[in-house]
Amino acid sequence: MALRNRLGAMVFERVAGPEGPQHRDRIHNAVGERWFADDRPIRTVHADSAMFIGGLRALLLQSLHPLAMAGVAGHSGYRGDPWGRLQRTSYFLAVTTFGLASDAEATVARVKGIHRRVRGVAPDGRPYAASDPHLLKWVHVAEVDSFLRTHQRYGAAPLSAADADGYLADTARVARALGVLDPPTTVAELEFQLNSYRPELQGTTEARAAARFLLVRPPLPAYARPPYAVLASAAVASLPLWARWPLRLPYVPLAESTVVRAAGTGLVRALRWIATPVPESAA
Template sequence: MEVTIVIELRERVGESLFKRVAGPEGTATRARIHETPGPRWYDTDRPIRVVHGDASMFIGGISALLLQSLHPLAMAAVAAHSGFRGDPWGRLQRTSTFLAVTTYGTADDAQEAVDHVRGIHERIRGRTAEGLAYHAADPHLLGWVHAAETDSFLRAHQRFGARPLDDAGYDAYVADTARVAEALGVSDPPRDRGGLTQCLSTYRPELRATPEARAAARFLLLRPPIPVVARPFYAGLAANGVAVLPAWAREVLGLPRLPFIENLAVRPAGRALTGAIRWAMVKPAPSP
């Protein structure tokens, strides 16, 4: 009886999380991605499949949004065109579906997803409050978004991944992500961790916390569109999203660094939460 209750609880929590991340069509989309026959961009043993399939992505995703917001042109484009405030769950679902399709889907579906995103990027143009022009299809701007995302997912997986990779594995992860980046229009994306570090360094002079970036941070960290009952759990994920940011990025955003509290409470909470997410979202083996 107790085992049945635990299994039912696991299934309910897992289904709720999956619907939040994947959307109402998530089950059909997952079946299409994983069950459609055909060649893939990545073999089953590639590091990108390990990283993108891990619960650490919940933390890496928050960290990536905070880091990406530091480029004024990228943040202006997001604030004006992404609808992340009015439809944050829809944006999350679209992003997670894109990652899933390009990582696990057939080569044809991956290319179709990339072409769709490129079409959207091509139409997104505007100016910042200071009058600076931006274009979402700009290879330089795309390069920043890609580097910030890759670094964030990598850092989160290093700290909270169920199966952390070795140095060669993380270099290979960066190389794997370069394929999607090039398909999206990034010129010469980094292909190992050294190149990724250097890439981020070259963008540093362009980065700052604009009012839009600070507003986005407040939205993500203090006013998320989360039911009250789930806010303590989200707060733990968000705190760890901040904790895995590069030190210089936290300083630019004005986010405090409290090593004692982070080591004593924040990091253990991150391990517990990612473990709970894995428990909930991994289907139990069928009974013999």
């Protein structure tokens, strides 16, 4: 049990950063109104370890929009500070899903302020702005599609059809607060909106470089590379076929439906196990 707690602490520190324990205490223990009740689907999805795969899939999918990728390449510092970016993203998801409404609103306002400063010109000459509602919607649609699909495949409690729609209705509340116009609130709307972006997507040099960084050259110690390779393989296997070739990602259907699926399921279960702390008295 002590080993389990140590492993859980290591993973939590990587994902949540040095201020993770203080953030966790306030997010979960502070008394006050939340955006979402305990029984809402967004809490089920965002609390599950399948999010490790979903987050990686979301980054790969989001990179296919040239303007969104230009903003990431020019302003996010994902190569120089990938863990910091992960920690900021995980905090945003945690506080908007589980935290006080006042903290969620303050965090959204801070992110919107950052978005207003992120603007520039893409390599193809087109201007971009992170506050553009059209780009914001793409980032949101790619994200929730990834979180929902990987949860349905690897989550401990896959959602019913009604709860899947409920999840999208929940996430739409966060999206609207960020400035997204008309976010999807049902699975049918999600599929329609995702497909509507396909003519704009392409595998740019920056997108393929980001995919190589995420999948092949992540800044990890040697002992963490094998389990990360499983996460990466599961993320790639969960992408739609039309998203693979632009990023030069392989498609091996037999291996993906057997070896990758089994390995991903096993790793997510292991992550779920170590993420549940055990009191020392129980040991």
